Amino acid sequence: MSDDPLPFLDGPWRLSMGLRRLEPDDWLRVDDAHDAQMRLRDRLLAERRAEVAAALPGSEAGCAETLALLLEFLPERFPERWTRDGQVMVDRRNGRRVALDGEPPLVIAGRLVQEDLCLMRKGPDGYELSAAVLCFPSHWRLAEKLGRPMAGIHAPVPAFGERLGPTVDRFMAGLDADRPVWRVNWSITETDELFLPGDRAQRAFDPAEPVGSGLFLRLERQTLRRLPQSGDILFTIHTSVRPLGDAIVRPDHAAALAARIREMPERMSRYKGFHLMGMPLLAWLDRLAAAQVRVAAPG
Incomplete structure (x- = not known):
C-alpha cells in the first residue's frame, strides 16, 4: 500500500478532480507488490492481450515517446533495480529481462512498470483514449472506452457530465508539460483481484461475513503529464489492494471513511456498491470509531 495519505481523510465528500502537483522523482512507484504485479501483467499480456492492450492509428508517436521516457x-530513479543491457532492460533484484524490441512500444512500456498506461490524444470532442496497456481495470473494459473522449469514458459516473466534465476538459487542454499532477481514487471492493474488467458484482453483502477480511480497500494513484514532443497526455494508474481490516485500524480513520460514505449522494453510493455492502460496513466502521470515544472518556 502506498505511503500517500488516505484520500477520504481530506474532508467532506465531493465530486472533484482532487489534483496535487507531482514532484518529478515521485512520478512512478515501486512497492512491495512489484514482483507479483509484474508476473500478473506478463501473464495477462500473454494470455489476454486483446483485452489489456490496444492502440489506435495516430497514437504511434505518443506510444514511442512513453517508452523512451x-x-x-x-534506471535514473531506481538504479538499484533497473539497468539497460543493449536492447534489454534488466531487473537487478530478480533477474527479469524485458526485451526492448519485438512488441509495440506501449506494450514494452507496460512490462516495465506496475502502472497501467493510458494515452490521451486531442480529438474533435476533446482528449480521447488513443492507446493503453490496462492490466488492472476497475470495472471497465478497454475495448469499450478506446477512442472515446473524457465525457464518454466517464459516462457511468453519476453527475460527471454536468458537474465535472467541463472542468476536466479545460484542465486537459491547459496541462503544461512541466507541471504534472497526481491524485488518488479509492473504492471498497469484495475481492482483491486486480484484473476487474466486468461490471461490479450485484450481490448483497452477507452481514455474517467478517467485514475486515471480506472487503478490500482499493487505491489508484493516478498521474497526468503532457508528453512534450507528441503533445499527448499520459495517464498512469498505480493500483494497490489490501484487506479493509489491515488498511483501517485507527478509530479516526474509521470515522472518516464512515462519514465519506454517508455524505455520498444516493446515485454515487449505488454506483460504488454501498447500497449492497453499506449497512454491515458502516456498522463495523462505527464500532471501530467508537473505540476512540471509549478511550477518551473519563474513567
Missing part, C-alpha cells in the same frame, strides 16, 4: 526515468 521510461527508459530514461527508470
Whole structure:
C-alpha cells in the first residue's frame, strides 16, 4: 500500500478532480507488490492481450515517446533495480529481462512498470483514449472506452457530465508539460483481484461475513503529464489492494471513511456498491470509531 495519505481523510465528500502537483522523482512507484504485479501483467499480456492492450492509428508517436521516457526515468530513479543491457532492460533484484524490441512500444512500456498506461490524444470532442496497456481495470473494459473522449469514458459516473466534465476538459487542454499532477481514487471492493474488467458484482453483502477480511480497500494513484514532443497526455494508474481490516485500524480513520460514505449522494453510493455492502460496513466502521470515544472518556 502506498505511503500517500488516505484520500477520504481530506474532508467532506465531493465530486472533484482532487489534483496535487507531482514532484518529478515521485512520478512512478515501486512497492512491495512489484514482483507479483509484474508476473500478473506478463501473464495477462500473454494470455489476454486483446483485452489489456490496444492502440489506435495516430497514437504511434505518443506510444514511442512513453517508452523512451521510461527508459530514461527508470534506471535514473531506481538504479538499484533497473539497468539497460543493449536492447534489454534488466531487473537487478530478480533477474527479469524485458526485451526492448519485438512488441509495440506501449506494450514494452507496460512490462516495465506496475502502472497501467493510458494515452490521451486531442480529438474533435476533446482528449480521447488513443492507446493503453490496462492490466488492472476497475470495472471497465478497454475495448469499450478506446477512442472515446473524457465525457464518454466517464459516462457511468453519476453527475460527471454536468458537474465535472467541463472542468476536466479545460484542465486537459491547459496541462503544461512541466507541471504534472497526481491524485488518488479509492473504492471498497469484495475481492482483491486486480484484473476487474466486468461490471461490479450485484450481490448483497452477507452481514455474517467478517467485514475486515471480506472487503478490500482499493487505491489508484493516478498521474497526468503532457508528453512534450507528441503533445499527448499520459495517464498512469498505480493500483494497490489490501484487506479493509489491515488498511483501517485507527478509530479516526474509521470515522472518516464512515462519514465519506454517508455524505455520498444516493446515485454515487449505488454506483460504488454501498447500497449492497453499506449497512454491515458502516456498522463495523462505527464500532471501530467508537473505540476512540471509549478511550477518551473519563474513567
